[in-house]
Amino acid sequence: MKPTIALVGRPNVGKSTLFNRLTKTRDALVADQPGLTRDRHYGHGKVGEKPYLVIDTGGFEPVIDEGIMFEMAKQTLQAIDEADAIVFIVDGRNGLTPQDKMIANRLRQGDRPVWVAVNKIEGMNSAIMTAEFHEFGLGDPVAISASHGEGVRHLINEILEGFPDQEPEEEPTHPKFAIVGRPNVGKSTLVNAILGEDRVIAFDQPGTTRDSVAIDFERNGSNYTVIDTAGVRRRGKVTDMIEKFSVIKTMQAIEDCNVVILVLDATQDVSDQDGKIAGFVLESGRALVVAINKWEAADLEQRETIKRDIARKLAFLDFAKFHNISALQGSGVGDLFGSINQAYDAAMIKIPTPKLTRALQLAMERQQPPLAGKIRPKMRYAHQGGSNPPVVIIHGNALEAVHASYWRYLEHFFIKTFKLQGTPLRVQFKKNDNPFEGKEAPQRGRRGPQAAKNALKRR
Template identity: 45%
Template sequence: MSAVITIVGRPNVGKSMLFNTLTDTRDALVADLPGLTRDRQYGEISLQDITATLVDTGGMLGDEGELTELMDDQIMQAVEEADLLLFVVSAKDGLLGDDEAILNRIRSLGKPIWVLVNKSENKDPDMALADFYQLGIETMHAMSTAHRRGIAELKEKLTGFLKQQNKQSETTTDFGPGLAIIGRPNVGKSTLVNRLLGENRVLAYDLPGTTRDSIHLPLVWEDNRYTLIDTAGVRRRSKIGEGIEKFSIIKTIDAIKHAQVCLLLIDATESITDQDMHLIGLAVYHAKPVLLVINKWDHLSEDHKQQVKSRLNHKLQAFQWLPRVYTSALHGSGLRHVMERVALLLERANMELTANQLTNVLNEAYKAHQPPLVQGLSSQLKYAHPGGHHPMRIIIHGKRVDKLPDSYKRYLENTFRDAFDLKGIPLVLQFKAGRNPFADKTKKKSEFPSRRSNKHPK
């Protein structure tokens, strides 16, 4: 899992400029005005091929009344989720009471804290740090983001920290293929994890948002090893407000990126929501096999079950290729079907298909249903071959393939899925047109008119 690094501090100490410098972007607003950043900004920092999520926060303890209180609450949520806190202070201002108050608040959470003494361009580094030793923080660093002084040394320190984080992450996540349990709050994710493990390893309360971080747990199921990733619940945007779920979605996205299979839990009593569709889109965007787990199924009457299935069919028209399993995590029913489907998804996602197999399916599909004519001409499909995994890619060669309508491309995709049982596997079809070897000669000839045409103009 990627580490999360959060930048905190008073207004106008240079947090946003540090964010832009470390992420090599201009995403955070930067100006010499206190309190300019009023919301969290997320970015990615990459050091020696190691990536981490960097969070820029608004200034704490400002003087904007209720807005400041709201911002402070939001910042504290980001602090709770962080693996490392970069506490930025100003050498120009020296140690202020607000700095000590902020440190006391974040220190109580037991997170690693580094004190970054910014705006120290006109001071000797030792002198810049002298005023802040009384804070009792072991790691301190003098720098100037505006003059890029001390930035290289800071990146070197961060690289060491991220490497150590990666080592710790590998010991907990390299047990087996990662299964990300994703979904909205209170749909039964933690209950499902506990049922699969056969013990209460994860908190499971009837309170939305109980799980605030992604938790990795080793699972052995019928001699197969897996790593369960229980994620924080993701609420729809209108319910997020300034609460903790807004930040927890980063952990969920990170879990999706690092998993081999995503299990999306849907509450059968509420049916599928737009937020569920959003999570499906995220998993497919990151080319992850997806299994829809319809939970709390045992609670429903037969009529209600038919209504839920009808609504699923309606909402999932673009994702009909996703397999579904109906379960009750609370009672433990359907778990064997879940793990059987997971094993099948892992097998199919890494299936090695040959050019001969793919071309045979392509030819049969073309014979059964040819593409429509465009300007009196038909597209011709010649052969297909594999183009890689995750996502599984099939490259199709032919003539006038750029004229193929989307409906025909979906037809081909469905045909390949049915032929090789690729339900739940993201599939990308890539089309390549044959090159005309005479195209360049014709072009060159047209660029130079004959002498006869010059001598005898019409």
């Protein structure tokens, strides 16, 4: 399982900048203004073959006991409890502050390993900048510049050394699917309908399910594993001491499965939280089936509303199949398995290199990659680089100039060509190495002085 790293510290010390650096994204808002980040923010990162999960937190003010800063502090404490390792970020230019000392005292009371990252050291003497932070008694501080990247790789490598290498995952032999969604949309009721028994607690109260529960079962002679997960609330609503672990456990369940069933409530509008869950599923590369539950309880107006919401807010899930179901009555539940099997087969497909290369050539015949200045990218052949989700690696020249729109065109073309219903697909480009790069080009058609003299003598 991926190690989870929490970034904590006072406001405006560079936590979100480091988060973006570690995840290679711009997901966290960054500005020279304290208090910009409030809720916890999760992201993926990877160094070499070692993946990890990062939690960005708001500014930690341990002495405040009311208002928005108090709520931000509670979010930070929850992230500390969820994490496997903690990066305590301080501002090297401001020096050690009383708030830093209080945070250090709080971190020493826990059982998580802590790394002190002294940020904003660009252009400064690292030894001088980190000297006073030894006072924390949390080990040797690491000098970094989150905005410029200095020392960041050394920091993350040092953290990940304490965690064992992840063993390659075995190829699953049957579909393993997780049921996710907001609280009280009927996830546990759906699990019981799938299993044909009251296997998990289903109750008309949000937050009944506290943990992810994996259950093996057989249906029509085929084996499956279903994972019932806790509802993912909006992070600002997570306050219960046990429920605070639900978000990260749900995210881990998504990564551990092959197929995700996203459950929506037909009697409610599609919320921003539904979109965030769907976005995380897509980011994780998992195959997807969408179940619109409580269809029998929705009136005509509610049904039309959720159809419009799906078309507007979840348009990026066009690769998935949607089902109208009633988990309580059992209607439509059996139809989910056809889509689960189809999505699983698409996610685990093995495509021969000749077929992929022919498909690539056909895609280029129909639409050439656009010019980048005077250069047109040249794509020579393609092969599969992985499954769950399928990854297509394309080799050629000048591929760094491929426009994002053409990138998306190729992804959709491969999905349509190989009928990959229910799964996203990733396209990666690999530039061919130039064997003559860095070498002096041979001189052709030109003669040195001695060669010219010899030619004159022969005449």
